[in-house]
Amino acid sequence: xxxxxxxxxxxxALDSIGYTRHIADIYEGSAAARVCLxxxxxxxxxxxxxxxxxxxxxxxxxxxxAGQTPPTPWTFEYAYPADCLRIRYVRPGPLTGAARSTxxxxxxxxxxxxxxxxxxxxxxxxxxxxxxxxxxxxxxxPTTWTPEFIRxxxxxxxxxxxxxxxxxxNIIKDRAMLAEQDAQKAMSVDSMAAPQDTPVNGQxx
Amino acid sequence: MVATVASVVNTAxxxxxxxxxxxxxxxxxxxxNAATVIYAPVVQLLLRxxxxxxxxxxxxxxxxxxxxxxxxxxxEYLYPANCLRLRQVRPAAGSYDVNDPKPIRSNVAxxxxxxxxxxxxxxxxxxxxxxxxxxxxxxxxxDAVFAEAVSRRLANxxxxxxxxxxxxxxxxxxxxxxxxSTVEATDDSSITxxxxx
Numbered sequence: 559x560x561x562x563x564x565x566x567x568x569x570x571a572l573d574s575i576g577y578t579r580h581i582a583d584i585y586e587g588s589a590a591a592r593v594c595l596x597x598x599x600x601x602x603x604x605x606x607x608x609x610x611x612x613x614x615x616x617x618x619x620x621x622x623x624a625g626q627t628p629p630t631p632w633t634f635e636y637a638y639p640a641d642c643l644r645i646r647y648v649r650p651g652p653l654t655g656a657a658r659s660t661x662x663x664x665x666x667x668x669x670x671x672x673x674x675x676x677x678x679x680x681x682x683x684x685x686x687x688x689x690x691x692x693x694x695x696x697x698x699x700p701t702t703w704t705p706e707f708i709r710x711x712x713x714x715x716x717x718x719x720x721x722x723x724x725x726x727x728n729i730i731k732d733r734a735m736l737a738e739q740d741a742q743k744a745m746s747v748d749s750m751a752a753p754q755d756t757p758v759n760g761q762x763x
Numbered sequence: 764m765v766a767t768v769a770s771v772v773n774t775a776x777x778x779x780x781x782x783x784x785x786x787x788x789x790x791x792x793x794x795x796n797a798a799t800v801i802y803a804p805v806v807q808l809l810l811r812x813x814x815x816x817x818x819x820x821x822x823x824x825x826x827x828x829x830x831x832x833x834x835x836x837x838x839e840y841l842y843p844a845n846c847l848r849l850r851q852v853r854p855a856a857g858s859y860d861v862n863d864p865k866p867i868r869s870n871v872a873x874x875x876x877x878x879x880x881x882x883x884x885x886x887x888x889x890x891x892x893x894x895x896x897x898x899x900x901x902x903x904x905x906d907a908v909f910a911e912a913v914s915r916r917l918a919n920x921x922x923x924x925x926x927x928x929x930x931x932x933x934x935x936x937x938x939x940x941x942x943x944s945t946v947e948a949t950d951d952s953s954i955t956x957x958x959x960x
Contacts, residue, residue: 586894
């Protein structure tokens with residue numbers, strides 16, 4: 559089995575707050591597993607949004623939303639990728655084959671919640687076509703996470719578990735604080751390793 | 764030593780300094796008669812209270828015949844007959860992303876199905892499985908600490924039933940609570956035993 563699995567990460571978080579039990583399956587129904595299940599996905603997504611994690615960068619050609627006229631003053635309305643947690647920037651397309659631009663220009667774009675379809679859809683408004691989106695993706699497979707992200711995730715999850723599992727315990731604050739410090743350390747290490755090859759000055763309106 | 768009904772009850776009798784010993788719950792002795800009344804409820808109470816690892820059971824839930832579950836629920840399943848406490852409703856293997864587990868809400872409720880009062884589980888999970896504490900577990904599968912907890916909990920009512928000693932019964936009950944608190948700490952999924960236990 560691939561390491562680390564979801565349960566391995568939960569157990570690291572449980573260990574870091576001094577909880578004396580491990581979980582074998584996040585759906586096993588133990589007190590620890592129930593709290594882990596409640597916070598796992600939210601904690602992961604929060605960290606992916608907050609940090610500049612190079613491993614979570616994704617780049618895709620934007621696809622126009624069929625049948626939708628973009629609102630003024632925008633020219634194009636694109637579908638919002640389902641796994642996009644945070645837009646980093648939009649650059650001119652195509653996705654592959656084009657030479658590096660020698661005259662990069664700011665690109666204006668805006669995420670938009672289009673209420674006209676039923677149900678409403680998330681969209682990206684832009685004046686470029688073709689356009690390429692660079693974004694923080696929802697990377698769910700822990701085996702592709704970097705050690706720094708794992709450390710930050712474990713620290714952040716541990717903080718929430720401390721409150722969920724040690725109700726009324728005086729040591730909650732200490733344990734939560736230690737876990738938070740660990741998460742912050744990991745994030746500061748990773749921000750130094752942010753990508754240096756920003757291709758175009760993305761600018762969100 | 765593998766626990767048996769007789770050994771668990773006999774340990775309880777020793778704890779209250781009784782000279783009696785039983786060979787089975789139905790051996791006809793006063794001690795066995797007293798134990799018969801309280802044995803199953805005490806075991807089920809402790810299983811439900813402590814959720815020990817050895818009593819964890821997973822089963823596919825059967826849909827109830829109710830035409831429409833109450834909102835906001837999509838599915839109504841029958842509460843398993845051997846379920847003492849529902850721990851978690853979960854999706855079936857292969858039907859979810861193991862890297863992206865999502866909380867699954869559920870509620871235990873009452874419904875009248877074909878004029879029969881029925882205990883049910885309400886959830887929005889299709890093809891749901893339930894992880895629960897089962898009543899089917901036998902004494903031979905108990906761990907030693909749980910057997911000790913049952914004996915001490917049994918000793919309380921036995922002290923009253925056989926000796927009529929409320930003071931003694933109170934002391935035994937206090938001890939039972941202490942032993943019960945160690946059951947979870949010494950369960951198989953525990954990695955250490957907390958200090959003081």
